[in-house]
Structures are given as C-alpha cells and as structure tokens.
Amino acid sequence: MKQLACLVLLFCLGSHTLLRADNVSSITAQDPIVAFWTWFQQHQNRLRLFESDPGKYLQEIHTQVKKIGDGLTIELEPPQNGIINLTFSADGDQELFPLVRSIVDKAPPIKGWHFIAFRQRADLSRAKSMQLKVGTLTLDPQSMKFFPVVTGDTLDIIIYVKGLTQANYADVSYHGLLLLDNLLGEYDCVMKVRSYDFHPMPAKKEELDTLQPLLEIASYVDRFHASRKPR
Known part of the structure; x- marks a missing residue:
C-alpha cells in the first residue's frame, strides 16, 4: 500500500540507465503482480482518500487485483497513526495462498501503507462483540462451544451452536466458518x-462440561501445534 509514481532506474556497475517505457511494459506484461504494484504506486496518493467513497475505491483496487487472479479479495482499514492497512485475501481458498504471499512479498515500500497477507485474527474485545444473524438465529461466539478431535498430529473441530437444526445447518455452517475465519x-x-x-x-450438563468456550479456540489451536513442534 504506498506512494508517488517514480522513475524506474536500472543501476548497473556504478552507472545508471533509464529503463525505456517499452521495457517496463514488457516486464509488467510478464508479471501481473509487478503490473499491479506499478499501477498502485502511480495512484496511491489518490487511493489514500478511500474513506470519502469506500465502495468506489475498493472496487477500483479489486479490479486491478483481479488481473492477478480470480478469487482474490482485499480489505482496507482506516488509517491509524497515518498508516493504512491493505489486506490481500484468498477468501479461504488454499490454492490461492501462494499467490497472496507472492503479492505481499513483491510489494514495494510505500510510505503510509502496510500490506498484509491474509485476514488476521480479531482481538478478544472485537471477537466478543461479533454476532452474525442467520435467519432467526444469532451466532454469538460468547455462547458457542467447541470440542477438539485429535488424531495424531491432525486436528478436527466440532462447533456447538444453540438452535442448530437440519433445516438451518447449511446457513449456520456457512456463517459459522466466517466467524471462525x-x-x-x-x-x-x-x-x-x-x-x-x-x-x-x-442439553446435558455432563456433555456441556466436556466442551470449551469458542472464544478460546485460537489459544487452543496455538497450543496444539506448539506442542507438536520438534524440540
């Protein structure tokens, strides 16, 4: 996420030669990620004004990101101490994870911008305030539970939800995964x-006593994998 359009210079053996425009076009044509960052640097000052019309600016950036690959999404956060966070996401598609990493790895340093790979965890205070409506049901992590199923080094997790039925299972599981994200x-x-x-x-207390609060799932997952790292 960053700054002014600048001349691209090629430094070679102490001398510096201006790259020709057709050479720049050739480079960016070969690598859509380089092309994106070239575009971003040219427009970053204007993009800093995204809060004036968030939908418009998000769509503009997303249009450019789509040229790198379908399925990628972005998120912009209001500036904190003059820094804007721009997050690149695979929207949970594991096959796109290497592409997301490559985008951020190739990001040029641009003052006032911070580029992030993947949506990050919500802090505990924000997690407590999250609620998702699913029909007449409200998914509230403060009232949800989980149970870990461990098979060797593999972890599966069961999420327990009040009001879950066969009829609303598909909707609850979809929104539940958004919550877990x-x-x-x-x-x-x-x-x-x-x-x-x-x-x-x-409903039975003895069953409830075996479950853990959903808000503790992140710390559990961290401990699980930390305990399996080679010492």
Missing part, C-alpha cells in the same frame, strides 16, 4: 485445522 485468522483457519463440523448444543 475471524477468530483464528484466515491462514490458521484453513491450514491448522483439517475440518469443522457443527452440532446442536447438548
């Missing part, structure tokens, strides 16, 4: 848990 962060949600399933909240 926020609680774990996009990368960990996909890469550190093999699968998720959603079950109705049990």
Whole structure:
C-alpha cells in the first residue's frame, strides 16, 4: 500500500540507465503482480482518500487485483497513526495462498501503507462483540462451544451452536466458518485445522462440561501445534 509514481532506474556497475517505457511494459506484461504494484504506486496518493467513497475505491483496487487472479479479495482499514492497512485475501481458498504471499512479498515500500497477507485474527474485545444473524438465529461466539478431535498430529473441530437444526445447518455452517475465519485468522483457519463440523448444543450438563468456550479456540489451536513442534 504506498506512494508517488517514480522513475524506474536500472543501476548497473556504478552507472545508471533509464529503463525505456517499452521495457517496463514488457516486464509488467510478464508479471501481473509487478503490473499491479506499478499501477498502485502511480495512484496511491489518490487511493489514500478511500474513506470519502469506500465502495468506489475498493472496487477500483479489486479490479486491478483481479488481473492477478480470480478469487482474490482485499480489505482496507482506516488509517491509524497515518498508516493504512491493505489486506490481500484468498477468501479461504488454499490454492490461492501462494499467490497472496507472492503479492505481499513483491510489494514495494510505500510510505503510509502496510500490506498484509491474509485476514488476521480479531482481538478478544472485537471477537466478543461479533454476532452474525442467520435467519432467526444469532451466532454469538460468547455462547458457542467447541470440542477438539485429535488424531495424531491432525486436528478436527466440532462447533456447538444453540438452535442448530437440519433445516438451518447449511446457513449456520456457512456463517459459522466466517466467524471462525475471524477468530483464528484466515491462514490458521484453513491450514491448522483439517475440518469443522457443527452440532446442536447438548442439553446435558455432563456433555456441556466436556466442551470449551469458542472464544478460546485460537489459544487452543496455538497450543496444539506448539506442542507438536520438534524440540
């Protein structure tokens, strides 16, 4: 996420030669990521004004990002201390993860911008305030539970939801995964848990006592993988 259009200079053996425009076009044509960052640098000052019309500017950036690959998404955050966070996401598609990493790895340093690969975890205070409406049901992480299923070094997780039925299972599981994406962060949600399933909240106390609060899922996943790292 960053700054002014600048001349591209080729430094070679102490001398410097101006790259011809047709050479620049050739380079960017071969690498759509380079082409994106060239465009971004040329427009970054104007893009800093995105809060005046967020939808317009997000669409403009997304149009350019789509030239790199379908399925990529972006998120812009209001500036903090003069820094704007621009997040590139694979929207949970594992096959696009290397592409997201490549985009951020090739980002040029641009003052006032910070480029991030993958949607990040919500902090605990924000996680507590998250609620998703699914028909007449409200998914509230403060009232949801989880149970880890461990098979060797593999982790599967069952999520327990009050009011889950066969009729609303598809909607609840879809929105539940969106919630998990926020609680774990996009990368960990996909890469550190093999699968998720959603079950109705049990009524019996002895069953409830075996479950863990959903807000603690991130710390559990971290501990699980840390305990399996070679020492």
